[in-house]
Amino acid sequence: MLTKRIIACLDVDGGRVVKGVQFENLRDAGDPAELAKAHSASGADEIVLLDISAAHEQRGTLLDTVRRAARQLFIPFTVGGGIRTLEDAAAVFSAGADKISINSAALADPTLITRIAERFGSQAVVVAIDAKRSDGGNRWEAFTHGGRAGTGRDAVSWAQEAESCGAGEILLTSMDRDGTGSGFDCDLTRAVADSVRIPVIASGGAGGAQHFVEVFRRGHADAALAASIFHYGFGRLIELKQQVATQGIPMRLPC
Amino acid sequence: MIAIVDYGAGNLVSVKKALDWLGAESAITSDPGQVAKASKIVLPGVGHFASTAALGRLGLQDAIANAIGRGIPFLGICVGMQWMFERSQESPKTLGLGLMEGECERFPDSVKSPHVGWNQLEVASSSRLLRGVPSSAFVYFTHSYRAPVSDTTTACCEYGGRFSAAVERDHLFGVQFHPEKSGEIGLTLLGNFCAL
Numbered sequence: 001m002l003t004k005r006i007i008a009c010l011d012v013d014g015g016r017v018v019k020g021v022q023f024e025n026l027r028d029a030g031d032p033a034e035l036a037k038a039h040s041a042s043g044a045d046e047i048v049l050l051d052i053s054a055a056h057e058q059r060g061t062l063l064d065t066v067r068r069a070a071r072q073l074f075i076p077f078t079v080g081g082g083i084r085t086l087e088d089a090a091a092v093f094s095a096g097a098d099k100i101s102i103n104s105a106a107l108a109d110p111t112l113i114t115r116i117a118e119r120f121g122s123q124a125v126v127v128a129i130d131a132k133r134s135d136g137g138n139r140w141e142a143f144t145h146g147g148r149a150g151t152g153r154d155a156v157s158w159a160q161e162a163e164s165c166g167a168g169e170i171l172l173t174s175m176d177r178d179g180t181g182s183g184f185d186c187d188l189t190r191a192v193a194d195s196v197r198i199p200v201i202a203s204g205g206a207g208g209a210q211h212f213v214e215v216f217r218r219g220h221a222d223a224a225l226a227a228s229i230f231h232y233g234f235g236r237l238i239e240l241k242q243q244v245a246t247q248g249i250p251m252r253l254p255c
Numbered sequence: 256m257i258a259i260v261d262y263g264a265g266n267l268v269s270v271k272k273a274l275d276w277l278g279a280e281s282a283i284t285s286d287p288g289q290v291a292k293a294s295k296i297v298l299p300g301v302g303h304f305a306s307t308a309a310l311g312r313l314g315l316q317d318a319i320a321n322a323i324g325r326g327i328p329f330l331g332i333c334v335g336m337q338w339m340f341e342r343s344q345e346s347p348k349t350l351g352l353g354l355m356e357g358e359c360e361r362f363p364d365s366v367k368s369p370h371v372g373w374n375q376l377e378v379a380s381s382s383r384l385l386r387g388v389p390s391s392a393f394v395y396f397t398h399s400y401r402a403p404v405s406d407t408t409t410a411c412c413e414y415g416g417r418f419s420a421a422v423e424r425d426h427l428f429g430v431q432f433h434p435e436k437s438g439e440i441g442l443t444l445l446g447n448f449c450a451l
Protein backbone atom coordinates (compact mmCIF):
# COMPACT_ATOMS: atom_id res chain seq x y z
CA MET A 1 0.00 0.00 0.00
CA LEU A 2 1.16 3.52 -0.78
CA THR A 3 2.19 5.09 2.51
CA LYS A 4 1.59 8.60 3.75
CA ARG A 5 4.86 10.50 3.82
CA ILE A 6 6.33 12.42 6.74
CA ILE A 7 8.75 15.04 5.53
CA ALA A 8 11.41 16.80 7.59
CA CYS A 9 12.00 20.42 6.69
CA LEU A 10 15.23 22.32 7.31
CA ASP A 11 15.04 26.11 7.27
CA VAL A 12 18.47 27.35 6.25
CA ASP A 13 19.91 30.85 6.50
CA GLY A 14 23.43 31.54 5.29
CA GLY A 15 24.25 27.84 5.18
CA ARG A 16 23.06 27.09 8.72
CA VAL A 17 19.86 25.47 9.94
CA VAL A 18 17.88 28.00 11.93
CA LYS A 19 15.23 27.31 14.58
CA GLY A 20 16.20 25.33 17.63
CA VAL A 21 17.94 22.06 17.07
CA GLN A 22 18.48 19.37 19.67
CA PHE A 23 19.82 16.31 17.98
CA GLU A 24 21.95 13.79 19.77
CA ASN A 25 25.16 12.41 18.37
CA LEU A 26 25.70 15.23 15.93
CA ARG A 27 29.04 16.88 15.58
CA ASP A 28 27.37 20.08 14.48
CA ALA A 29 23.65 20.50 15.09
CA GLY A 30 23.32 23.50 12.82
CA ASP A 31 24.83 21.89 9.74
CA PRO A 32 22.16 21.12 7.12
CA ALA A 33 24.09 18.17 5.67
CA GLU A 34 24.47 16.53 9.08
CA LEU A 35 20.83 17.16 10.00
CA ALA A 36 19.50 15.90 6.67
CA LYS A 37 21.43 12.68 7.14
CA ALA A 38 20.24 12.34 10.75
CA HIS A 39 16.61 12.85 9.75
CA SER A 40 16.97 10.26 7.00
CA ALA A 41 18.48 7.76 9.44
CA SER A 42 15.70 8.38 11.95
CA GLY A 43 12.95 7.64 9.43
CA ALA A 44 12.09 10.78 7.43
CA ASP A 45 10.50 9.82 4.11
CA GLU A 46 11.84 12.89 2.43
CA ILE A 47 13.88 16.01 3.16
CA VAL A 48 12.95 19.58 2.23
CA LEU A 49 15.56 22.30 2.54
CA LEU A 50 14.17 25.83 2.43
CA ASP A 51 16.64 28.64 2.00
CA ILE A 52 15.33 31.64 3.88
CA SER A 53 18.47 33.75 3.36
CA ALA A 54 17.47 37.28 2.54
CA ALA A 55 20.70 38.17 0.80
CA HIS A 56 21.17 37.16 -2.81
CA GLU A 57 24.95 36.83 -2.42
CA GLN A 58 24.35 33.77 -0.26
CA ARG A 59 23.12 31.72 -3.22
CA GLY A 60 26.59 30.26 -3.67
CA THR A 61 26.51 29.09 -0.07
CA LEU A 62 23.15 27.41 -0.73
CA LEU A 63 24.47 25.44 -3.70
CA ASP A 64 27.42 24.28 -1.63
CA THR A 65 25.02 23.23 1.16
CA VAL A 66 22.84 21.33 -1.30
CA ARG A 67 25.88 19.57 -2.75
CA ARG A 68 27.15 18.49 0.67
CA ALA A 69 23.72 17.33 1.85
CA ALA A 70 22.92 15.47 -1.39
CA ARG A 71 26.17 13.50 -1.38
CA GLN A 72 25.02 11.35 1.53
CA LEU A 73 21.25 11.48 1.08
CA PHE A 74 19.47 8.63 -0.72
CA ILE A 75 15.86 9.63 -0.15
CA PRO A 76 14.00 12.34 -2.10
CA PHE A 77 15.47 15.78 -1.55
CA THR A 78 13.62 19.02 -2.33
CA VAL A 79 15.22 22.46 -2.31
CA GLY A 80 13.29 25.73 -2.26
CA GLY A 81 13.73 29.43 -1.58
CA GLY A 82 14.78 32.13 -3.99
CA ILE A 83 14.45 30.09 -7.20
CA ARG A 84 13.29 32.64 -9.79
CA THR A 85 14.43 31.29 -13.15
CA LEU A 86 14.97 28.05 -15.05
CA GLU A 87 18.71 28.63 -14.63
CA ASP A 88 18.35 28.91 -10.82
CA ALA A 89 16.48 25.61 -10.86
CA ALA A 90 19.04 23.92 -13.12
CA ALA A 91 21.85 24.94 -10.75
CA VAL A 92 20.01 23.44 -7.76
CA PHE A 93 19.34 20.19 -9.67
CA SER A 94 22.94 19.85 -10.73
CA ALA A 95 23.98 20.36 -7.10
CA GLY A 96 21.98 17.21 -6.29
CA ALA A 97 18.35 18.17 -5.56
CA ASP A 98 15.62 15.84 -6.87
CA LYS A 99 12.86 18.45 -6.76
CA ILE A 100 12.71 22.20 -6.53
CA SER A 101 10.04 24.18 -4.74
CA ILE A 102 8.87 27.52 -6.14
CA ASN A 103 6.41 30.01 -4.71
CA SER A 104 6.58 33.75 -5.46
CA ALA A 105 8.23 33.31 -8.85
CA ALA A 106 5.54 30.83 -9.95
CA LEU A 107 2.74 33.22 -9.00
CA ALA A 108 4.48 36.06 -10.83
CA ASP A 109 4.94 33.89 -13.93
CA PRO A 110 3.18 30.50 -14.00
CA THR A 111 5.03 29.57 -17.22
CA LEU A 112 8.09 29.05 -15.00
CA ILE A 113 6.36 25.89 -13.70
CA THR A 114 5.88 24.66 -17.26
CA ARG A 115 9.42 25.46 -18.36
CA ILE A 116 11.02 23.66 -15.41
CA ALA A 117 8.62 20.70 -15.81
CA GLU A 118 9.39 20.37 -19.52
CA ARG A 119 13.09 20.19 -18.85
CA PHE A 120 13.22 18.19 -15.60
CA GLY A 121 9.80 16.46 -15.47
CA SER A 122 6.71 17.36 -13.45
CA GLN A 123 7.82 15.07 -10.64
CA ALA A 124 10.64 17.54 -9.99
CA VAL A 125 8.44 20.62 -9.61
CA VAL A 126 6.80 21.36 -6.27
CA VAL A 127 4.68 24.50 -6.12
CA ALA A 128 4.60 25.93 -2.60
CA ILE A 129 1.49 27.84 -1.60
CA ASP A 130 1.36 29.93 1.58
CA ALA A 131 -2.33 30.33 2.38
CA LYS A 132 -4.20 32.40 4.94
CA ARG A 133 -7.89 32.35 5.81
CA SER A 134 -9.82 35.35 4.52
CA ASP A 135 -13.44 36.38 3.95
CA GLY A 136 -14.37 35.53 7.51
CA GLY A 137 -12.64 32.16 7.24
CA ASN A 138 -14.54 30.79 4.25
CA ARG A 139 -11.70 30.87 1.76
CA TRP A 140 -7.93 31.08 1.68
CA GLU A 141 -5.74 33.66 0.00
CA ALA A 142 -2.32 32.83 -1.44
CA PHE A 143 0.56 34.95 -0.12
CA THR A 144 4.07 35.45 -1.47
CA HIS A 145 7.44 36.71 -0.28
CA GLY A 146 7.52 34.65 2.88
CA GLY A 147 3.92 35.54 3.73
CA ARG A 148 4.46 39.30 3.53
CA ALA A 149 2.51 40.00 0.34
CA GLY A 150 -1.13 39.14 -0.34
CA THR A 151 -2.00 38.27 -3.92
CA GLY A 152 -5.78 38.30 -3.86
CA ARG A 153 -5.59 34.82 -5.46
CA ASP A 154 -7.73 32.03 -4.07
CA ALA A 155 -5.38 29.27 -2.87
CA VAL A 156 -7.58 26.46 -4.23
CA SER A 157 -7.86 27.89 -7.74
CA TRP A 158 -4.15 28.70 -7.76
CA ALA A 159 -3.38 25.07 -6.86
CA GLN A 160 -5.53 23.93 -9.80
CA GLU A 161 -3.78 26.33 -12.16
CA ALA A 162 -0.36 25.18 -10.90
CA GLU A 163 -1.37 21.57 -11.61
CA SER A 164 -2.48 22.45 -15.13
CA CYS A 165 0.86 24.25 -15.71
CA GLY A 166 2.73 21.04 -14.87
CA ALA A 167 3.35 21.07 -11.11
CA GLY A 168 4.01 17.59 -9.73
CA GLU A 169 3.10 18.28 -6.10
CA ILE A 170 1.65 21.09 -3.97
CA LEU A 171 3.36 22.09 -0.72
CA LEU A 172 0.56 23.81 1.15
CA THR A 173 1.41 25.88 4.23
CA SER A 174 -1.24 27.30 6.52
CA MET A 175 0.04 30.69 7.64
CA ASP A 176 -2.61 30.72 10.37
CA ARG A 177 -1.19 27.54 11.92
CA ASP A 178 2.51 27.84 11.09
CA GLY A 179 4.60 27.84 14.26
CA THR A 180 1.60 27.32 16.58
CA GLY A 181 1.91 23.60 17.16
CA SER A 182 -1.90 23.54 17.31
CA GLY A 183 -2.41 21.14 14.40
CA PHE A 184 -2.59 21.37 10.62
CA ASP A 185 -5.42 23.29 8.93
CA CYS A 186 -7.38 20.23 7.81
CA ASP A 187 -10.12 22.27 6.10
CA LEU A 188 -7.60 24.07 3.90
CA THR A 189 -5.71 20.87 3.15
CA ARG A 190 -8.86 19.00 2.22
CA ALA A 191 -10.17 21.84 0.03
CA VAL A 192 -6.94 21.75 -2.01
CA ALA A 193 -6.36 17.98 -1.93
CA ASP A 194 -9.88 17.27 -3.21
CA SER A 195 -9.56 19.75 -6.07
CA VAL A 196 -6.32 18.47 -7.65
CA ARG A 197 -5.06 15.05 -8.76
CA ILE A 198 -1.44 15.63 -7.76
CA PRO A 199 -0.19 14.93 -4.22
CA VAL A 200 -0.63 17.61 -1.56
CA ILE A 201 1.89 18.07 1.26
CA ALA A 202 0.36 19.72 4.33
CA SER A 203 2.52 22.10 6.34
CA GLY A 204 2.16 24.40 9.30
CA GLY A 205 0.92 23.55 12.77
CA ALA A 206 2.37 20.12 13.53
CA GLY A 207 2.55 19.61 17.28
CA GLY A 208 2.11 15.89 17.84
CA ALA A 209 1.31 12.52 16.31
CA GLN A 210 -2.46 13.10 16.48
CA HIS A 211 -2.11 16.14 14.22
CA PHE A 212 -0.53 13.98 11.52
CA VAL A 213 -3.29 11.38 11.86
CA GLU A 214 -5.93 14.13 11.47
CA VAL A 215 -4.40 15.76 8.42
CA PHE A 216 -4.05 12.41 6.65
CA ARG A 217 -7.54 11.22 7.58
CA ARG A 218 -9.65 14.39 7.63
CA GLY A 219 -7.44 16.65 5.50
CA HIS A 220 -6.83 14.03 2.77
CA ALA A 221 -3.14 14.99 2.71
CA ASP A 222 -0.70 12.70 0.87
CA ALA A 223 2.22 13.88 2.96
CA ALA A 224 2.84 16.16 5.92
CA LEU A 225 5.82 18.33 6.63
CA ALA A 226 7.21 19.73 9.83
CA ALA A 227 10.37 21.43 10.98
CA SER A 228 10.55 22.38 14.64
CA ILE A 229 8.67 19.30 15.90
CA PHE A 230 11.58 17.13 14.81
CA HIS A 231 14.02 19.41 16.53
CA TYR A 232 12.24 19.45 19.88
CA GLY A 233 9.43 17.01 20.48
CA PHE A 234 10.68 13.79 18.94
CA GLY A 235 14.21 12.52 19.37
CA ARG A 236 13.52 9.91 16.77
CA LEU A 237 11.07 10.42 13.98
CA ILE A 238 10.45 6.69 13.87
CA GLU A 239 8.58 6.91 17.18
CA LEU A 240 6.24 9.48 15.69
CA LYS A 241 5.65 7.27 12.66
CA GLN A 242 4.91 4.28 14.89
CA GLN A 243 2.32 6.30 16.80
CA VAL A 244 0.69 7.39 13.54
CA ALA A 245 0.77 3.83 12.20
CA THR A 246 -1.00 2.41 15.28
CA GLN A 247 -3.99 4.58 14.32
CA GLY A 248 -4.27 2.78 11.00
CA ILE A 249 -2.40 5.24 8.76
CA PRO A 250 -0.02 3.42 6.35
CA MET A 251 3.58 4.38 7.21
CA ARG A 252 6.97 3.21 5.95
CA LEU A 253 8.20 1.04 8.86
CA PRO A 254 10.87 0.04 9.60
CA CYS A 255 12.70 2.75 7.80
CA MET B 256 32.91 1.87 -16.50
CA ILE B 257 29.12 2.11 -16.11
CA ALA B 258 27.51 4.40 -18.69
CA ILE B 259 24.58 6.46 -17.37
CA VAL B 260 22.82 7.33 -20.59
CA ASP B 261 21.83 10.98 -20.93
CA TYR B 262 19.15 11.62 -23.54
CA GLY B 263 17.93 14.94 -22.14
CA ALA B 264 15.26 13.41 -19.92
CA GLY B 265 15.73 15.05 -16.59
CA ASN B 266 18.28 14.99 -13.88
CA LEU B 267 20.83 12.17 -13.74
CA VAL B 268 22.88 13.50 -10.85
CA SER B 269 21.11 11.35 -8.25
CA VAL B 270 21.92 8.10 -10.05
CA LYS B 271 25.56 9.14 -10.47
CA LYS B 272 25.75 10.11 -6.81
CA ALA B 273 24.49 6.70 -5.66
CA LEU B 274 26.99 4.87 -7.89
CA ASP B 275 29.77 7.13 -6.56
CA TRP B 276 28.72 6.26 -3.02
CA LEU B 277 28.98 2.56 -3.89
CA GLY B 278 32.46 3.13 -5.28
CA ALA B 279 31.50 2.18 -8.83
CA GLU B 280 33.14 3.99 -11.70
CA SER B 281 30.50 5.66 -13.85
CA ALA B 282 30.01 8.48 -16.33
CA ILE B 283 26.99 10.41 -17.55
CA THR B 284 27.16 10.35 -21.33
CA SER B 285 25.19 10.97 -24.50
CA ASP B 286 28.01 9.66 -26.72
CA PRO B 287 27.14 6.37 -28.49
CA GLY B 288 30.88 5.58 -28.66
CA GLN B 289 31.21 5.72 -24.90
CA VAL B 290 28.04 3.64 -24.45
CA ALA B 291 29.54 1.05 -26.81
CA LYS B 292 32.63 0.76 -24.58
CA ALA B 293 30.75 0.55 -21.27
CA SER B 294 30.91 -2.53 -19.06
CA LYS B 295 27.34 -1.88 -17.89
CA ILE B 296 24.59 0.49 -18.95
CA VAL B 297 22.05 2.37 -16.82
CA LEU B 298 19.16 4.09 -18.56
CA PRO B 299 17.42 6.44 -16.15
CA GLY B 300 14.50 8.53 -17.20
CA VAL B 301 11.86 10.78 -15.82
CA GLY B 302 9.06 12.51 -17.58
CA HIS B 303 7.39 11.54 -20.80
CA PHE B 304 7.70 8.27 -22.76
CA ALA B 305 8.05 10.38 -25.93
CA SER B 306 11.41 11.65 -24.65
CA THR B 307 12.87 8.20 -25.35
CA ALA B 308 12.55 9.02 -29.07
CA ALA B 309 15.74 11.07 -28.55
CA LEU B 310 17.62 7.78 -28.02
CA GLY B 311 17.07 6.97 -31.69
CA ARG B 312 17.97 10.44 -32.91
CA LEU B 313 21.20 10.51 -30.90
CA GLY B 314 22.32 7.09 -32.10
CA LEU B 315 22.04 5.78 -28.56
CA GLN B 316 19.33 3.20 -29.29
CA ASP B 317 21.60 1.33 -31.70
CA ALA B 318 24.52 1.52 -29.27
CA ILE B 319 22.36 0.14 -26.45
CA ALA B 320 20.79 -2.61 -28.60
CA ASN B 321 24.23 -3.63 -29.81
CA ALA B 322 25.67 -3.74 -26.26
CA ILE B 323 22.69 -5.78 -25.03
CA GLY B 324 23.33 -8.21 -27.89
CA ARG B 325 26.89 -8.63 -26.59
CA GLY B 326 25.61 -9.53 -23.11
CA ILE B 327 26.36 -6.20 -21.43
CA PRO B 328 24.21 -5.85 -18.26
CA PHE B 329 21.50 -3.22 -18.67
CA LEU B 330 19.36 -1.49 -16.04
CA GLY B 331 16.37 0.69 -16.99
CA ILE B 332 14.95 2.95 -14.28
CA CYS B 333 11.40 4.40 -14.35
CA VAL B 334 10.72 5.53 -17.94
CA GLY B 335 13.96 3.69 -18.76
CA MET B 336 12.24 0.46 -17.67
CA GLN B 337 9.06 1.31 -19.58
CA TRP B 338 11.18 1.76 -22.72
CA MET B 339 12.17 -1.92 -22.39
CA PHE B 340 8.55 -2.82 -23.18
CA GLU B 341 6.93 -2.65 -26.63
CA ARG B 342 5.12 0.65 -26.24
CA SER B 343 3.24 2.97 -23.86
CA GLN B 344 -0.20 4.55 -23.99
CA GLU B 345 1.54 7.78 -23.03
CA SER B 346 2.98 8.13 -26.52
CA PRO B 347 1.55 5.45 -28.84
CA LYS B 348 3.73 6.47 -31.79
CA THR B 349 6.98 6.04 -29.85
CA LEU B 350 8.22 2.45 -29.94
CA GLY B 351 10.02 0.89 -27.03
CA LEU B 352 12.88 -1.55 -27.39
CA GLY B 353 10.51 -4.53 -27.06
CA LEU B 354 12.79 -6.51 -24.74
CA MET B 355 9.75 -7.26 -22.58
CA GLU B 356 6.27 -8.04 -23.87
CA GLY B 357 3.37 -5.67 -23.37
CA GLU B 358 2.27 -2.08 -23.27
CA CYS B 359 2.57 0.44 -20.44
CA GLU B 360 -0.75 1.92 -19.44
CA ARG B 361 -2.23 4.81 -17.47
CA PHE B 362 -3.37 4.43 -13.87
CA PRO B 363 -7.15 4.11 -13.56
CA ASP B 364 -9.15 7.19 -12.52
CA SER B 365 -9.95 5.52 -9.19
CA VAL B 366 -6.54 6.54 -7.82
CA LYS B 367 -4.60 9.81 -7.76
CA SER B 368 -1.99 10.10 -10.45
CA PRO B 369 0.97 10.33 -10.52
CA HIS B 370 1.74 7.54 -8.06
CA VAL B 371 4.17 9.36 -5.79
CA GLY B 372 5.74 8.06 -2.62
CA TRP B 373 6.90 4.95 -0.80
CA ASN B 374 5.10 1.76 -1.69
CA GLN B 375 5.72 -1.91 -0.93
CA LEU B 376 7.31 -4.49 -3.16
CA GLU B 377 5.93 -7.96 -3.46
CA VAL B 378 8.99 -9.90 -4.55
CA ALA B 379 7.64 -12.57 -6.87
CA SER B 380 10.55 -14.75 -7.88
CA SER B 381 14.28 -15.20 -7.50
CA SER B 382 16.21 -12.31 -8.90
CA ARG B 383 19.86 -11.40 -9.19
CA LEU B 384 19.03 -7.71 -8.92
CA LEU B 385 16.84 -8.06 -5.82
CA ARG B 386 19.20 -10.31 -3.86
CA GLY B 387 18.99 -9.21 -0.20
CA VAL B 388 15.86 -7.13 -0.82
CA PRO B 389 13.08 -8.49 1.42
CA SER B 390 9.54 -8.91 0.11
CA SER B 391 7.36 -6.04 1.38
CA ALA B 392 10.36 -3.67 1.37
CA PHE B 393 9.43 -0.03 0.76
CA VAL B 394 10.78 1.82 -2.28
CA TYR B 395 10.17 5.27 -3.76
CA PHE B 396 7.99 5.65 -6.86
CA THR B 397 7.03 8.64 -9.00
CA HIS B 398 5.23 7.81 -12.25
CA SER B 399 1.94 8.18 -14.15
CA TYR B 400 2.12 5.05 -16.34
CA ARG B 401 2.83 1.48 -15.37
CA ALA B 402 4.09 -1.71 -16.93
CA PRO B 403 2.00 -4.92 -16.97
CA VAL B 404 2.78 -7.99 -14.90
CA SER B 405 4.31 -10.76 -17.01
CA ASP B 406 6.63 -13.76 -16.75
CA THR B 407 9.62 -11.41 -16.55
CA THR B 408 8.21 -9.67 -13.46
CA THR B 409 10.35 -10.21 -10.35
CA ALA B 410 8.49 -7.80 -8.06
CA CYS B 411 4.97 -6.40 -8.17
CA CYS B 412 3.42 -3.35 -6.56
CA GLU B 413 -0.21 -2.51 -5.85
CA TYR B 414 -1.71 0.88 -6.71
CA GLY B 415 -5.08 0.87 -8.44
CA GLY B 416 -4.22 -2.70 -9.48
CA ARG B 417 -1.00 -4.68 -9.65
CA PHE B 418 1.85 -3.68 -11.91
CA SER B 419 5.48 -4.60 -12.53
CA ALA B 420 7.81 -2.89 -10.07
CA ALA B 421 10.84 -4.88 -11.27
CA VAL B 422 11.50 -7.04 -14.33
CA GLU B 423 14.45 -9.25 -15.20
CA ARG B 424 15.53 -11.52 -18.02
CA ASP B 425 19.10 -12.76 -18.35
CA HIS B 426 21.30 -9.65 -18.15
CA LEU B 427 18.38 -7.23 -18.63
CA PHE B 428 16.91 -5.50 -15.60
CA GLY B 429 14.26 -2.84 -15.11
CA VAL B 430 12.82 -1.10 -12.06
CA GLN B 431 9.84 1.25 -12.04
CA PHE B 432 10.88 2.81 -8.72
CA HIS B 433 13.97 4.92 -8.04
CA PRO B 434 16.66 2.83 -6.34
CA GLU B 435 18.83 5.95 -6.02
CA LYS B 436 16.07 7.46 -3.82
CA SER B 437 14.99 4.35 -1.93
CA GLY B 438 17.42 4.47 0.97
CA GLU B 439 19.35 1.35 1.99
CA ILE B 440 17.09 -0.97 -0.04
CA GLY B 441 17.86 0.96 -3.22
CA LEU B 442 21.59 0.97 -2.52
CA THR B 443 21.50 -2.81 -1.99
CA LEU B 444 19.89 -3.24 -5.40
CA LEU B 445 22.33 -0.91 -7.16
CA GLY B 446 25.18 -2.69 -5.40
CA ASN B 447 23.91 -5.99 -6.82
CA PHE B 448 23.90 -4.49 -10.31
CA CYS B 449 27.43 -3.11 -9.90
CA ALA B 450 28.64 -6.52 -8.71
CA LEU B 451 27.29 -8.46 -11.73
